Amino acid sequence: MNRSFLLQTSLISILAISMMACGRRVTAASSQDGDTGPLPATTEPDFDTSNFKVEHPEQFPLTTAGEYVAAPELM
Numbered sequence: 001m002n003r004s005f006l007l008q009t010s011l012i013s014i015l016a017i018s019m020m021a022c023g024r025r026v027t028a029a030s031s032q033d034g035d036t037g038p039l040p041a042t043t044e045p046d047f048d049t050s051n052f053k054v055e056h057p058e059q060f061p062l063t064t065a066g067e068y069v070a071a072p073e074l075m
Contacts, residue, residue: 054060
């Protein structure tokens with residue numbers, strides 16, 4: 001009886017300590033403008049061709065784009 005009482009007391013103590021440790025309330029800091037969504041992306045176009053270099057440009061010939069009309073198929 002003494003051993004079971006000691007076991008029950010220790011288990012209740014561990015449970016009570018863990019419940020007190022888990023009971024903390026943490027609040028997140030709110031943003032200044034109140035917006036919680038993602039910010040919109042902004043792009044800055046840069047069409048300067050000197051930004052890109054290819055070691056062997058002769059391996060990549062230029063072609064014109066064309067249009068190909070096809071019926072959609074489901075397989």
